[in-house]
Amino acid sequence: MNSFTYTRAEAVEAAVREKSASGKVKFIAGGTNLLDLMKENVERPTRLIDINRLPLTKIEAAPDGGLRLGALATNADTAWNAEVEKRYPLLSQAILAGASPQLRNMATNGGNLFQRTRCYYFYDLATPCNKREPGSGCSAIGGYNRILGILGTSESCIATHPSDMCVALAALAATVRVTGKNGERVVKFEDFHRLPGDTPQFDNTLQPDEIVTAIDLPAEDFSRHFSYLKLRDRTSYAFALISVAAALQLEGNTIKEGRLALGGVAHKPWRDTTAEALLKGQPATEETFRRVAAKVVEGAKGYGHNTFKIELAKRAIMRALKQATEGMPVADAFQNSNP
Amino acid sequence: MPENPTHTSGAAITAPLPPVSPVTLRINGQERQLHIAPWTTLLDALREYLDLTGTKKGCDHGQCGACTVLVDGKRINACLTLAVMQEGRDITTIEGMGTEEKLHPLQQAFIDHDAFQCGYCTPGQICSAQGLINEGKAKTAAEIKELMSGNLCRCGAYTNILAAVQEVVEMELKIKN
Incomplete structure (x- = not known):
């Protein structure tokens, strides 16, 4: 690790003020991804501001009847929170499908949004990477790219966002509460992360002096028909090759409302509202799901090693929607069989 | 010995190293005072500064779990947290789990x-x-x-x-x- 100075923030306003100081200043919360990247010399902050003592650990009712997740509540406390389990089981399942119990005890909800890609070349200082070193090139295109993106990629970057939690948050239409020097603003989840374009060094749309204080879940009920299907190289403690968060509201066999987001395919959690529109008012049948799956991968592009993901994504979408319909989500972290 | 040794490799040091600072950790019920640099992980603090070598360094990247300790009763990877971040918490290592006379x-x-x-x-x-x-x-x-x-x-x-x-x-x- 490089040398840096360490301070502890006691209030949100002070944290924001300190963050605007000169130099490479970073907030540290759980630290599970940041310290790892610092050990690899990918991140080299000159100053760390420890935000763990900020009063942002609560999970409480939001004014609109939804649920407000404090940015500093841990992933474990969130997944096993009684209200989250009851009203947003899709989120619980997605969180429990990611990382390990130790990491989930450390990682915070806010921090989860800032996870960086696990693209091998991003971690490998010996190779070019536009995300790590803008303008140096992309080694993944034409390189070993089995785990990388097929949707929304660019000539500069085909990295994927690694989070499971964020895929569920995208499907559930969460919003992110942010405080900066100019006060508070609310960001729609789909606008929080961004596509790489020709500036893949930016993972999200947050300004440098802003801090995430909470994530709000709207008061919609997707607690009966949902599935978080995660496909990976081993059944536990691995990043997704493809993950699908599917949530339905059914009236009989007719879909009143449908939500669909994918992980492991793009630079951001990939929610497809055009495909969702194809669910609305339709019967919950294989035929409907096939149409929706085809729509999602319409613009997909394979890069060789990862081309299999296009077909895999289609099948995973159909399966997740079927499981959601049947009210039998298999992504239960406790399930022992191979998905 | 030359008074101003020439750096033979790498970049010149442009910033002075920050001084070590006092950190108090409560480990297995005991308060321990340390003087460490901020980048010292909890794992390194335990092993290198407190002679609590029961906690092991495997991958040092949070992937293997060899460094698992309990903080306020919750298991974490000691390699992925800074010692200074754990001030005021109750840390339990394998040395605090049982005794030779009475195993856990x-x-x-x-x-x-x-x-x-x-x-x-x-x-x-x-x-x-x-x-x-x-x-x-x-x-x-x-x-x-x-x-x-x-x-x-x-x-x-x-x-x-x-x-x-x-x-x-x-x-x-x-x-x-």
Whole structure:
């Protein structure tokens, strides 16, 4: 690790003020991804501001009847929170499908949004990477790219966002509460992360002096028909090759409302509202799901090693929607069989 | 010796190293004072500055679980947190789990079930299992497997680790009910 100075923030306003100081200043919360990247010399902050003592650990009712997740509540406390389990089981399942119990005890909800890609070349200082070193090139295109993106990629970057939690948050239409020097603003989840374009060094749309204080879940009920299907190289403690968060509201066999987001395919959690529109008012049948799956991968592009993901994504979408319909989500972290 | 040694490799040092600062940690019920640089991980603080070498360094990247300790009763990877971040918390390492005279039930179960070969992952496995018991979520073998997946064992003693952990989990469940 490089040398840096360490301070502890006691209030949100002070944290924001300190963050605007000169130099490479970073907030540290759980630290599970940041310290790892610092050990690899990918991140080299000159100053760390420890935000763990900020009063942002609560999970409480939001004014609109939804649920407000404090940015500093841990992933474990969130997944096993009684209200989250009851009203947003899709989120619980997605969180429990990611990382390990130790990491989930450390990682915070806010921090989860800032996870960086696990693209091998991003971690490998010996190779070019536009995300790590803008303008140096992309080694993944034409390189070993089995785990990388097929949707929304660019000539500069085909990295994927690694989070499971964020895929569920995208499907559930969460919003992110942010405080900066100019006060508070609310960001729609789909606008929080961004596509790489020709500036893949930016993972999200947050300004440098802003801090995430909470994530709000709207008061919609997707607690009966949902599935978080995660496909990976081993059944536990691995990043997704493809993950699908599917949530339905059914009236009989007719879909009143449908939500669909994918992980492991793009630079951001990939929610497809055009495909969702194809669910609305339709019967919950294989035929409907096939149409929706085809729509999602319409613009997909394979890069060789990862081309299999296009077909895999289609099948995973159909399966997740079927499981959601049947009210039998298999992504239960406790399930022992191979998905 | 030259008064101003020339750097033969690497970039010139442009910033002075920050001074070490005092950090107080509460480990296994004892307050310990340290003078360390901010980038010292909890794992390095335990092993290199406090002679608590029961906690092991495996991958040093949060992937193997050998460095698992309990902080306020919750299991974490000591390699992925800074020591200074843990001031004011209650840290429990394998040294605080049992004594030579009176082993912790998990330690005894690991011996009874022959749940290790080289033993390098064992302190982390045992601290992790205690964390799992504190969480109270795992009851069946399948659940224990899933919730012990953050601890790797290169010797492949998983079958016996599962048996050892399951025995203590079931014991705890009996006491509770």
